Amino acid sequence: MGTTGHDVVIVGAGFAGLTAARELHAAGCDILLLEARCRVGGRALTRFLPDGTQLDLGGQWIGPAQTRIGELVRHFGIDTYPTPEHGDPVVDYGGERRTDVPAEAGRLLAEIDALSRQVPPERPWAAEQATAADRQTFASWLAASGHPEQAQRYVGRVISGGLLAGSPAETSLLETLFYVASGGGVDALLGYRGGAQETRIVGGAQHIAERMADELPPGALRLGEPVVGVEHGADGVRVVTRLAAYPAAHAVIALPPVLAGQLRHDPPLSALRAGALQRQAAGTALKVHAVYPEPFWGADGLSGLSTSDSGVLTETVDNTPPGAPRAVLTAFAYGDEAVALRRSSPEERQAAVTERLGALFGERARQPQEFITHDWLAQEWTRGCFSAHFAPGGRTAFGGLLHTPEGRLHWAGTETAVHGNGYFDGAVESGLRAARDVLAARTPSSTG
Numbered sequence: 001m002g003t004t005g006h007d008v009v010i011v012g013a014g015f016a017g018l019t020a021a022r023e024l025h026a027a028g029c030d031i032l033l034l035e036a037r038c039r040v041g042g043r044a045l046t047r048f049l050p051d052g053t054q055l056d057l058g059g060q061w062i063g064p065a066q067t068r069i070g071e072l073v074r075h076f077g078i079d080t081y082p083t084p085e086h087g088d089p090v091v092d093y094g095g096e097r098r099t100d101v102p103a104e105a106g107r108l109l110a111e112i113d114a115l116s117r118q119v120p121p122e123r124p125w126a127a128e129q130a131t132a133a134d135r136q137t138f139a140s141w142l143a144a145s146g147h148p149e150q151a152q153r154y155v156g157r158v159i160s161g162g163l164l165a166g167s168p169a170e171t172s173l174l175e176t177l178f179y180v181a182s183g184g185g186v187d188a189l190l191g192y193r194g195g196a197q198e199t200r201i202v203g204g205a206q207h208i209a210e211r212m213a214d215e216l217p218p219g220a221l222r223l224g225e226p227v228v229g230v231e232h233g234a235d236g237v238r239v240v241t242r243l244a245a246y247p248a249a250h251a252v253i254a255l256p257p258v259l260a261g262q263l264r265h266d267p268p269l270s271a272l273r274a275g276a277l278q279r280q281a282a283g284t285a286l287k288v289h290a291v292y293p294e295p296f297w298g299a300d301g302l303s304g305l306s307t308s309d310s311g312v313l314t315e316t317v318d319n320t321p322p323g324a325p326r327a328v329l330t331a332f333a334y335g336d337e338a339v340a341l342r343r344s345s346p347e348e349r350q351a352a353v354t355e356r357l358g359a360l361f362g363e364r365a366r367q368p369q370e371f372i373t374h375d376w377l378a379q380e381w382t383r384g385c386f387s388a389h390f391a392p393g394g395r396t397a398f399g400g401l402l403h404t405p406e407g408r409l410h411w412a413g414t415e416t417a418v419h420g421n422g423y424f425d426g427a428v429e430s431g432l433r434a435a436r437d438v439l440a441a442r443t444p445s446s447t448g
């Protein structure tokens with residue numbers, strides 16, 4: 001396999017691929033970034049209703065600890081705004097309607113936070129008792145934790161749903177603790193002010209990705225060109241799309257794991273790499289937007305924020321951008337509830353969600369003017385939401401491989417991140433790391 005062609009071909013123009021492309025271009029490499037969709041941003045997708053109301057159908061928030069994505073926002077001079085904070089949240093706990101998280105659930109969250117601090121995100125498999133904690137599901141740990149059942153249920157939904165977009169039975173204790181540690185702890189991840197849900201982007205999160213793409217040299221980004229295979233040898237790679245084949249010295253694969261595993265690799269990936277990709281299952285979260293003429297919940301003294309330990313929705317938030325002509329309540333379903341909603345027809349799904357919104361926020365919530373959802377599990381070029389996680393046993397068996405290059409193949413994507421795993425910030429971290437790996441691996445004979 002010859003090395004004429006590009007220095008590096010990058011596959012996937014989400015935040016990970018865009019970051020790798022940007023860094024490598026800045027370091028003087030001749031790069032080509034190939035993207036299947038006709039847009040950049042991947043899991044960041046912003047849409048505007050005809051009246052201008054902004055909806056982030058994918059990721060939307062950044063928090064103060066997420067410094068890498070924050071740095072990009074500052075670099076481009078993009079304005080942000082805080083998630084609205086007015087009125088009381090609703091905490092639906094054991095059938096009781098409250099405005100705060102009960103102390104018993106707080107104690108369980110604090111224990112999880114303390115345990116996560118014993119898991120180094122760089123090497124979670126090296127944590128004390130890592131093997132045992134990776135064999136045990138988070139559900140079985142909760143059940144044996146000695147905390148009240150109601151607290152287990154609430155915390156299970158908020159942590160495994162709200163963070164890992166699944167249910168407590170799907171991932172191990174270790175995987176859950178790694179994810180919490182990677183994001184900086186329970187408060188940093190669950191919080192609004194001071195936490196990962198603090199800030200939104202004027203113009204939407206996809207706008208950051210578009211600005212990154214604008215900085216690439218002409219011709220370096222090819223949209224609408226899905227990669228179908230990667231041939232790799234000792235002296236180079238050839239990235240094959242539906243339209244052409246591109247030789248290069250190195251490739252960076254910046255895809256969700258399920259899609260990286262579906263590429264035709266020649267020679268086939270190593271057994272361990274294949275195992276790592278196969279054992280990361282994508283989350284099943286469903287994010288829906290209900291649009292109303294005004295934020296009526298504010299008149300009732302409510303913030304629009306809610307967390308529930310029952311019903312189809314685990315969380316809601318007031319997602320109205322400042323100055324928007326209409327108001328938006330955004331709701332999230334996770335785990336079994338999210339799967340069940342997908343089994344029903346679009347009409348039944350809307351009815352189930354608005355019924356629940358009505359129970360939380362009153363009669364008017366049952367009648368949105370518009371109801372919008374974007375099923376990321378159904379998207380050919382994503383296949384899951386928010387991100388993917390190892391099945392029990394996977395983190396200790398395969399976690400160390402995630403960011404290890406395989407010959408001239410380098411791996412990026414938020415799922416490979418040490419910090420901010422699952423978030424925009426982790427995607428950026430992974431792109432930075434992959435770019436560093438490529439630069440370190442370049443030799444005079446491989447620079448094309």
Ligand SMILES: Cc1cc2nc3c(=O)[nH]c(=O)nc-3n(C[C@H](O)[C@H](O)[C@H](O)COP(=O)(O)OP(=O)(O)OC[C@H]3O[C@@H](n4cnc5c(N)ncnc54)[C@H](O)[C@@H]3O)c2cc1C
Pocket residue numbers: 011012013014015016017034035036037040041042043044057058059060061062225226227228254255256259287376381382384385386387412413414415422423424425427
């Ligand atoms: C509904 C939702 C809400 C979220 N909320 C937040 C949030 O508030 N804050 C936050 O920080 N994170 C959030 N996330 C997670 C965040 O969006 C992701 O962590 C991040 O966008 C992942 O970036 P990435 O570059 O790793 O992957 P992706 O964004 O998935 O990028 C991969 C790219 O590869 C492309 N691609 C796929 N297959 C091929 C192929 N064969 N050939 C070429 N290109 C291909 C895809 O089209 C895509 O552009 C959310 C995600 C979702 C879905």
